[in-house]
Amino acid sequence: MASSRVITHPLSRRQILKGGAALGLGSAAALGLRPSWANPWGQTNIYSKGIEVGPEVSLAIRRESIPIDGKEARPFSINGTSPGPMIRLKEGQDAVLRVTNLLDEPTSIHWHGLILPPGMDGVPGVSFPGIAPGETFTYRFPVHQNGTYWYHSHSGLQEQLGHAGPLIIDAAEREPFRYDREHVLLLTDWTFEDPMSVFRNLKTAEGYYNFQERTIADFFADVREKGLSATAEMRGMWAKMRMSSRDIADVTGSTYSYLLNGHSPEENWTALFQAGERVRLRVINGSAMSYFDLRIPGLKMTVVSADGQPVQPVPVDEFRIGVAETYDVLVTPEDDSAYTIFAEAMDRSGYARATLAPREGMAAEIPERRKIADRGMEAMGAHDMEGVEHAEMERGADGDREGMDHSTMQGMDHSNMQGMSGERSRMNANGMLAAGAAQPGSRYDQAGIGIDSGERRVLVYRDLKAFTPWPDRREPERELELHLTGNMERYMWSFDGKKFSEVTGPIRFNKNERLRLILVNDTMMEHPIHLHGMWMELENGQGELIPRKHTLNVKPGERVSALITADAEGSWAFHCHLLYHMDAGMFRVVKVA
Amino acid sequence: MRKMLLALVLGLTTTTAFAAGQHDASHAATSEADVDRTIRVEAGDMWFDPEGIEVAPGETIRFEITNTGNIEHEFVIGDAQAQEAHREMMQEMDGSHGDGHEGHGGHDMAEGAHGGEMPAVTIAPGETAELVWTAPGNVERLEYACNLPGHYESGMSGNIDIRE
Structure with a gap:
């Protein structure tokens, strides 16, 4: 078996001791079956x-x-x-x-x-x-x-x-951090249904899996809070977009079992540590459709890597992980007690759970699930977004860009968005924003819907900062703007209003050009956009230290950009990583020639 | 194994002086002649080399800290509790130091718990800074640390064991 291969690293006595400790304490499932080894920086292979x-x-x-x-x-x-x-x-x-x-x-x-x-x-x-x-x-x-x-x-x-x-x-x-032990946390969403019938259900009945739709009771609660006309107006807007304000996720916990390393919350998979150890958790969202908000009550997490690339450390209490993203975090549990690893689905319809503990068989309290967020609140200006609400409403969700009012996009420039005024003046010779500057309409200082950064410190894209500039320091020669479009009711998802089956050719990148890809989300859902073959340098306002990612989460109504060095000749997939969105047509081929 | 041990010895680039004279444990200005030993410390992204040191009570150490990383680091000496207090303060201030901690490579004090002061120095990438410090006689263990947000958590600390 390949895993029995001996890895030859010079080990100090201390590291050998560490390896021994890992063996003595390792996951029972892995122990006895798999060898454990340590390298000079304390990795344990369990x-x-x-x-x-x-x-x-x-x-x-x-x-x-x-x-x-x-x-x-x-x-x-x-x-x-x-x-x-x-x-x-x-x-x-x-x-x-x-x-x-x-x-x-x-x-x-x-x-x-x-x-x-x-x-x-x-x-x-x-x-x-x-x-x-x-x-x-x-x-x-x-x-x-x-x-x-x-x-x-x-x-x-x-x-x-x-x-x-x-x-x-x-x-x-x-690597730019040290640790004593590591664990992989792979998040997935499992369904006992046939995925083809999940897809059919989504196509035939929008909201099929959404049991958290607004009810008549919600309507009266809204009327009490906001008055009748405001409530009626809000309902009307959502109806016009052929969406419900509670469409946080299109496939939910009503069919999904959220798993961590293949185990349900009840099975309580356990990651072991010894008190005082610095533990690296490699968190991967391998879900088909589910975003998670992950926290470990009682422990501060320090984010040290995003999408496999090292970032300057960010201490946080919670982070949102989009589909296909990865984050590495360090935790240092000081005492001999158990901690719950709690990954709540973004729409709050369920959660994945594991335990970080010094011994097998321990458990800590499972936090209460939060209530589902309401997109109405976000759109109604809860986050300093005057201007955005109108843009979102007028754009609608049907992929018809003709009706889109670009003047409202201008309006967003004047809204109260962090760090934007300084960056707007920095234009390059082509009249484009300087490399690394955040686009007007980006919301990199927000984690997204239903996650309260006032309550605890939550990771946002703005926090991500590389240690050193990436090698290609050229300003972008060209901008390519793509709209993320869709129709929730008919379950059609696309780029620029065209499904993959309707486009005639690939998106062309010129070999070795420096390109700015601008993604504008015209829908009211998050889309994790993944480019194969080349990195996307997320222009989150960190100048020459912008982070490198393979998957970008684009929030509803948001406009984000990334720099790309088109050095990978050939054909590459480019798509939304929500599995059913990709299958429905939110997919393109990028050809570098 | 022998090769590895040699590497370990070389890694600890400490030069031991024979003098181990009497010093009081105050932060009073210390002249060159009072220094018993120079310890070179490498501050990288995100680690210190060495990862721990041993000193004698009353020993005066000149730390020469070279930042071989890509970003700014600090080198602060204090007990674990004071380091944590300083860390929390730094995080609230979003990584920037307060008064008198702006200059790179200058001697400084970091505010610890209960208003206590800790010897501290900030080092820009590529630079070397010095810090002269005398080990107190009344504690067994202190830490050196970088308390910029996330740095300590990533591994930028080491123990100073104080014993005869």
């Missing part, structure tokens, strides 16, 4: 679904009966587990990943966030033909990066049924 250590790894994809949350289920499995095992590579290696399809349908694996040759990216129809039943495809690529990533199927809706796993790449050089 993951409850098993580990495959590179550079050569073989993966077998099956569909089999594996109980989930104690109930009968038929997920996709990778080497016999679902979600799949952790794949562990090392920066500088030449990875050889053999994927064997033991299904009766085609499959694929995409290495999310990895910079690699286009033929190795794993998107059927874009990078390669896919892996036919009975076939083995060998992915070969040099590993030029490190950090926390993940892998998943890019075929149909397979990802929904556990066809995913963590991909961890150890750094060749010292």
Whole structure:
């Protein structure tokens, strides 16, 4: 087995002791089955679904009966587990990943966030033909990066049924933090329904999974608070957008079981530590459709990495993780007690939960779930957003951009948004905003709907700051603006009002150009936008220290931008990472030539 | 194993002086002649090398701290409690120091718990700063730390064990 390979690192006596401690305390599931090892910076290699250590790894994809949350289920499995095992590579290696399809349908694996040759990216129809039943495809690529990533199927809706796993790449050089122990926390949303029928339900009945719709009781409560005319007006606006103000998520806890490392809240997966240790938690949102708000009551978390890339440390109490994003956080539990890792679904319809404890079998209190947020509150100016509300209302949600009033976009420039006035004056020679400046209409100082930054310190995009400037310091030569569009009622999702099936050709990037991609969200939902093959440098106002991401969360009505160095020749997928949005048409091919 | 131990010894670039004269543990100005030992400390992103030191009570140390990282760091000496208080204050102030802590590489004091003062120095990337300090005789353990938001939490601290 690949995982039995001995990793040769010079170990000091102290690190050997640490390794021993890890062995003595390690997850019972992993112990005895998997070796534990430590490297000079204190990594421990424990993951409850098993580990495959590179550079050569073989993966077998099956569909089999594996109980989930104690109930009968038929997920996709990778080497016999679902979600799949952790794949562990090392920066500088030449990875050889053999994927064997033991299904009766085609499959694929995409290495999310990895910079690699286009033929190795794993998107059927874009990078390669896919892996036919009975076939083995060998992915070969040099590993030029490190950090926390993940892998998943890019075929149909397979990802929904556990066809995913963590991909961890150890750094060749010292990382900008130290720690004694690490754990991977992979968040997923499992359904016992057939994903095809979930998709059909969404297409035929908007709000099918939304049992938190406003009721007549809410209406009277609103009338009491806001008066009759304001209430009626608000309801009218939402009706016009063919949405409900409680469309926080389109697939909810009414069908989903939220899992952490494949385990339900009741199963209480436990991550172990010794008091006083600094623990690195590698958090991956491998969900199909669910954003999570994660906190560990009683512990401050220090965010040290976003999407696998190191960032200057940010101490927080809670952070929101969009679908496909990853964050690494450090925690230092000082006492010998248990802590709840609480990842609440953004729409508050459920949660994933695990426990951080010095021993197996311990538990801490589970926080009360918060109430569902109401998008009406956000749009009605609860966040200094005068101007935005009108823009959002007039744009509607049907992807019809003709009716959009661009003058209201101008209006937003004067609204009270943090740090904008200074940046607006910084234009480059082409009359564009200077590299790294935040676009007017961005809300990088807000975490998003239903999360109260007054109550506790919450991570926002504005906090993310690299240690050093990324290598390409060129100003953008060109701007490319794309609108995120959709029709909730007909469950049509698209870019610029056109579904993938309706577009004639790819989005073209000129080879080696420096490009600014502007994303304007015309819908009232969050969209995690993922570009394959190239980094997106999120222009969050941090100047030359803007962070590098593979997935950008774009909030409703928001306008965000990223700089891209188009150095990866070939065809790449570009899409919303909400699985059913992608399948409904929010997908494009980017061609770099 | 031998190679590794050698690396460890080299990593601790301390030069021991033979003199271990009597000093009182105050922060009074200390002349060059009073320094018993120079300890070189590397402040990187986000660590100190060495990760811990041992000193004798009353020993006067000249710390030479070189910032080999990409961002600003500080080097503050105090007990764990005072460090935590300073850290909380820094976080509230969003990382900026108060009065008298603006200059890079200058000697300074950081405010700890109960208004107590801790020897402190701020070091810009690429720069080296000095801090002369005499170990008190009445405590067994202090910490050196960088309390800029998130830095201590990322690993920028070390223990000073004070024993004969």
